[in-house]
Amino acid sequence: VEQLPTGRHGLDRAFVVANQRDRILDALAQEVAEKGYRAVTVSDVIARAGVSSKTFYEFFRGKADCFLATYDAAVATLMGHVDVVYQRMPDPTPEQTRAVLGTMLEVFAAEPALARMCLVEVAAAGPEAMQRYVAAVDGFIRLLEPLYRVRARRLGAESSEPDPVQGRALVGGIAWVIYGRIVAGETKRLPELLPQLLQFLFAPFLGDEEAARIAFTQPADSRARARTRGGSASAQRARVPSERKNRRSRRTATA
Amino acid sequence: VTVGGLGSDRARLLGAVVDEVAERGYEAAALDRICERAGVPEALFKELFGDKHTCFLAACQALADDLMADVASSVHCAANWRESVHAGVGAFLGYLADHPRAASACMVEGLAAGPEALEIRDRTLRSFATLLEALQEFAPTIPDPHSLRSELTVGGIYETAMTRIRNQESSTLPDLEPSLSHFLLAAAVGHDSA
Numbered sequence: 380v381e382q383l384p385t386g387r388h389g390l391d392r393a394f395v396v397a398n399q400r401d402r403i404l405d406a407l408a409q410e411v412a413e414k415g416y417r418a419v420t421v422s423d424v425i426a427r428a429g430v431s432s433k434t435f436y437e438f439f440r441g442k443a444d445c446f447l448a449t450y451d452a453a454v455a456t457l458m459g460h461v462d463v464v465y466q467r468m469p470d471p472t473p474e475q476t477r478a479v480l481g482t483m484l485e486v487f488a489a490e491p492a493l494a495r496m497c498l499v500e501v502a503a504a505g506p507e508a509m510q511r512y513v514a515a516v517d518g519f520i521r522l523l524e525p526l527y528r529v530r531a532r533r534l535g536a537e538s539s540e541p542d543p544v545q546g547r548a549l550v551g552g553i554a555w556v557i558y559g560r561i562v563a564g565e566t567k568r569l570p571e572l573l574p575q576l577l578q579f580l581f582a583p584f585l586g587d588e589e590a591a592r593i594a595f596t597q598p599a600d601s602r603a604r605a606r607t608r609g610g611s612a613s614a615q616r617a618r619v620p621s622e623r624k625n626r627r628s629r630r631t632a633t634a
Numbered sequence: 635v636t637v638g639g640l641g642s643d644r645a646r647l648l649g650a651v652v653d654e655v656a657e658r659g660y661e662a663a664a665l666d667r668i669c670e671r672a673g674v675p676e677a678l679f680k681e682l683f684g685d686k687h688t689c690f691l692a693a694c695q696a697l698a699d700d701l702m703a704d705v706a707s708s709v710h711c712a713a714n715w716r717e718s719v720h721a722g723v724g725a726f727l728g729y730l731a732d733h734p735r736a737a738s739a740c741m742v743e744g745l746a747a748g749p750e751a752l753e754i755r756d757r758t759l760r761s762f763a764t765l766l767e768a769l770q771e772f773a774p775t776i777p778d779p780h781s782l783r784s785e786l787t788v789g790g791i792y793e794t795a796m797t798r799i800r801n802q803e804s805s806t807l808p809d810l811e812p813s814l815s816h817f818l819l820a821a822a823v824g825h826d827s828a
Contacts, residue, residue, distance in 0.1 A: 417749075499752075505746050542813070545817060548790030554793065555792065575781075583825055586826065587825050
């Protein structure tokens with residue numbers, strides 16, 4: 380985020396304030412990604428953001444408070460991208476699931492600092508931050524609900540009641556693999572894992588063969604999109620903290 | 635291992651740091667209270683561990699080693715592949731249910747202790763994935779195996795167990811055995827044969 384010129388720039392006060400806050404969130408995300416949460420100090424953050432200590436404490440009580448705000452902004456950014464998918468593909472189908480997971484992997488790949496904060500550094504930031512992580516996982520478990528209806532239809536079963544233990548194991552397994560790639564410094568390659576992750580996710584619902592077939596078959600419209608935008612994740616590049624883009628939908632409000 | 639048990643001064647201190655962190659969280663855990671719980675003079679603590687961080691990491695590593703040994707021995711005693719999965723998952727959950735304070739200290743509160751604590755956790759989960767891969771050689775069929783399968787399975791079981799520990803429901807962990815064994819079997823040999 381560019382620092383605003385000081386002095387009489389004629390910019391609206393509300394804009395300056397929002398810009399300062401965003402700059403602090405952005406600085407914290409970058410500092411945490413580089414040094415790890417525990418090693419980062421408020422001085423590091425204000426130096427990077429180019430704001431005064433007084434300004435920092437007008438917005439935040441301290442490092443922990445600032446981390447929570449940055450975390451919320453990161454989740455909001457991620458969910459903003461997910462919501463775009465839902466608007467484009469409102470029907471609960473395996474293709475929708477592919478698009479959602481694929482978008483998340485692309486956002487992480489394009490924004491390694493965001494990915495690191497959401498999945499790795501959150502553990503170091505204490506119990507309150509972990510609650511945010513748990514809430515996000517719970518949100519993703521709820522996103523699996525349509526797949527239980529797909530399974531009930533396939534098996535001719537009466538009940539499409541979600542299995543909470545299985546849902547958590549599926550989402551937890553995927554989160555763990557993503558975490559491992561971020562820690563190994565392979566965040567940019569996350570989108571390559573999409574077919575394998577989908578196969579794992581779909582198998583309980585669609586059966587092994589169908590899951591493998593759908594997971595490894597690229598849909599026609601995404602091949603077309605990949606051609607037009609050069610297959611690049613940068614087309615939907617995310618900025619780390621931007622609460623102004625806070626577009627949580629009904630579906631994701633709890634995440 | 636004697637996490638939480640009696641024995642040498644070192645073992646008592648490992649038990650005490652776990653109790654203190656489980657109760658107060660990592661940041662608030664205090665050296666003098668750890669020593670008081672263990673009935674060990676602070677000078678001896680300093681001699682054995684130096685500081686709280688080192689002592690806590692040693693306790694987490696002891697928990698991880700003990701848990702791993704328990705799971706590995708249950709698995710090796712099983713008669714066949716399917717039984718070994720039930721035995722291993724059961725041993726994992728049973729161990730954590732039997733050591734709720736160590737589990738809470740090392741797996742929940744202790745994550746805030748810095749990168750070394752996370753590394754112990756990560757290494758332990760990687761060992762479980764390796765164990766699972768070794769076991770899979772005895773699995774009846776392996777449909778379309780891929781490299782992420784053990785990682786996905788181990789991560790899923792971990793997250794599910796963690797949720798119970800976080801919610802202070804460690805005593806209910808063994809109830810998860812049938813679901814999580816099925817989850818593992820299905821990922822390993824396919825949903826149709828599981």
